[in-house]
Amino acid sequence: MTTTPLRGAGTHVDTWPPVWVLGAAHVLAGTSGGRLDLSAHRETHGLPRRRDRDELVRDAQAVRLVGRGGAAFPVATKLAGVPVGSRTHVLVNGSEGEPASHKDRTLMRLAPHLVLDGALAVARALETRRVTVAVGDAASYWSLRNALDERPDGDGVRVASHRHGFVGGEIRAVARAMSGDVARPPGRRVLPTVHGVDGRPTFASNVETFAQLAVLLGRGVDAFASVGDPDEPGTTLLTLIGDVDHPGVVEVPTGLPLSAVVGERVGPLLVGGYHGTWIAGPGDLVLSRPALRTAGAPLNAGVLARLPHDTCALGEVAAVSRWLAGESAAQCGPCFFGLPSMADSVGRLCAGEDVRSDIARRVGLLPGRGACAHPDGSAAFVRSALAAMPDEVDAHLRNRGCGRPVRRALPVGVRAA
Amino acid sequence: MRLEIDWTRCDGHGLCARLLPERIGLDDAGFPVLGDRMVEGDDLTHARRAVSACPRLALRLERAPTPAPR
Ligand code: SF4
Numbered sequence: 012m013t014t015t016p017l018r019g020a021g022t023h024v025d026t027w028p029p030v031w032v033l034g035a036a037h038v039l040a041g042t043s044g045g046r047l048d049l050s051a052h053r054e055t056h057g058l059p060r061r062r063d064r065d066e067l068v069r070d071a072q073a074v075r076l077v078g079r080g081g082a083a084f085p086v087a088t089k090l091a092g093v094p095v096g097s098r099t100h101v102l103v104n105g106s107e108g109e110p111a112s113h114k115d116r117t118l119m120r121l122a123p124h125l126v127l128d129g130a131l132a133v134a135r136a137l138e139t140r141r142v143t144v145a146v147g148d149a150a151s152y153w154s155l156r157n158a159l160d161e162r163p164d165g166d167g168v169r170v171a172s173h174r175h176g177f178v179g180g181e182i183r184a185v186a187r188a189m190s191g192d193v194a195r196p197p198g199r200r201v202l203p204t205v206h207g208v209d210g211r212p213t214f215a216s217n218v219e220t221f222a223q224l225a226v227l228l229g230r231g232v233d234a235f236a237s238v239g240d241p242d243e244p245g246t247t248l249l250t251l252i253g254d255v256d257h258p259g260v261v262e263v264p265t266g267l268p269l270s271a272v273v274g275e276r277v278g279p280l281l282v283g284g285y286h287g288t289w290i291a292g293p294g295d296l297v298l299s300r301p302a303l304r305t306a307g308a309p310l311n312a313g314v315l316a317r318l319p320h321d322t323c324a325l326g327e328v329a330a331v332s333r334w335l336a337g338e339s340a341a342q343c344g345p346c347f348f349g350l351p352s353m354a355d356s357v358g359r360l361c362a363g364e365d366v367r368s369d370i371a372r373r374v375g376l377l378p379g380r381g382a383c384a385h386p387d388g389s390a391a392f393v394r395s396a397l398a399a400m401p402d403e404v405d406a407h408l409r410n411r412g413c414g415r416p417v418r419r420a421l422p423v424g425v426r427a428a
Numbered sequence: 429m430r431l432e433i434d435w436t437r438c439d440g441h442g443l444c445a446r447l448l449p450e451r452i453g454l455d456d457a458g459f460p461v462l463g464d465r466m467v468e469g470d471d472l473t474h475a476r477r478a479v480s481a482c483p484r485l486a487l488r489l490e491r492a493p494t495p496a497p498r
């Protein structure tokens with residue numbers, strides 16, 4: 012397998028994140044020299060095939076494409092559930108509110124036309140012109156705006172700035188904000204496919220989902236599925252953090268052994284980011300969303316992290332749980348009160364207090380008790396961390412700490428306004 | 429029917445827990461903790477009473493749970 016370092020993530024050539032391709036490049040194809048303008052993009056990807064809704068559903072079904080934002084919902088099912096017509100909206104979620112994840116930003120900076128091809132192809136299939144792209148950072152915003160100026164078919168596309176943190180980046184919160192309302196998940200179980208942007212039916216998905224759709228329409232089903240695991244063919248984008256072989260943003264074919272992606276070193280591995288799951292190590296797990304879900308460690312938005320040995324692992328977990336508590340949108344009591352108390356308890360455990368049963372009780376009270384999955388995801392993060400790090404917990408209980416400083420290997424952002 | 433709470437509305441005064449103690453407990457901060465959410469038969473009368481007593485219209489009885497695509 013070849014590892015191609017890609018340089019030049021947009022204008023920030025030598026800053027985080029480094030961008031890598033392991034094996035076949037699909038969504039990052041052609042980007043080794045930096046951002047693809049329209050002619051470079053067409054040279055690399057060609058023109059996407061035209062598809063009506065039913066054909067697009069069939070294609071998405073044929074490659075078992077699932078949403079790349081977190082929930083991993085089948086794209087074909089979602090597409091089939093949206094009415095065709097000019098009232099329907101297409102919403103591209105590029106807000107990427109998780110500070111550990113950089114893949115969507117990277118994609119929008121390097122391959123903006125691929126994302127737009129995907130969004131416009133879905134709009135065409137749904138016979139609408141209403142397309143909104145919500146982005147959370149300036150470089151992505153300008154990359155997309157410049158891309159729209161370059162193309163003849165970009166008139167109807169709205170690029171909107173959306174900086175509302177982790178929970179505000181949840182698709183229903185984004186749909187609400189794009190309708191002029193607050194960027195918070197609604198309290199009732201509303202589906203964007205029924206009641207999305209401006210109260211209209213909306214096909215909403217993550218930036219990478221649209222880019223993958225564009226690859227599918229550019230190359231066709233067979234070429235798309237010529238790499239990867241039969242369960243989830245093609246490639247996926249990951250953000251790799253910490254003590255791993257290729258820290259940064261990586262495109263890999265699905266189906267690789269997880270150990271080949273993160274390297275063979277020992278130490279607990281975080282799968283799926285800050286709403287994700289710590290596991291003891293990659294073991295013989297394989298990189299595919301269905302397989303990882305079955306293993307109890309869903310890939311979510313594709314963040315994988317292993318802590319370096321010189322940082323206090325429990326302190327890192329405590330820092331992230333404090334950050335998660337601060338990200339609560341403060342609408343739901345059990346989340347607003349429960350997350351800070353869980354974070355406090357993790358802090359006390361770090362300081363050597365045996366509050367394990369208290370943590371277990373608080374963690375158990377979170378799932379299912381909020382308008383969004385933030386309490387559930389945060390609880391999973393903490394519960395699995397303590398289970399995957401028994402030696403760290405022991406060290407802290409015995410010696411009031413492990414002697415290592417907290418190096419902030421797990422990035423936490425400043426709470427967005 | 430299934431008991432649901434709109435957590436963005438619930439203010440945690442706990443009236444529901446007093447009216448339906450066999451189904452609803454309270455956490456440290458006074459917010460309801462639902463036990464068995466599925467309600468049928470005779471229990472429905474009690475559950476409906478709690479639902480209509482909720483001052484914030486947060487407690488509801490809903491038909492089938494629909495998994496939400498996001
Ligand atoms: S569960 Fe928490 S994060 Fe989600 S909407 Fe409610 S308060 Fe906000």
Ligand code: SF4
Pocket residue numbers: 433437438439440441442443444445458459460481482483484485486487
């Ligand atoms: S009665 Fe309504 S508002 Fe009060 S705690 Fe119960 S659900 Fe919440």
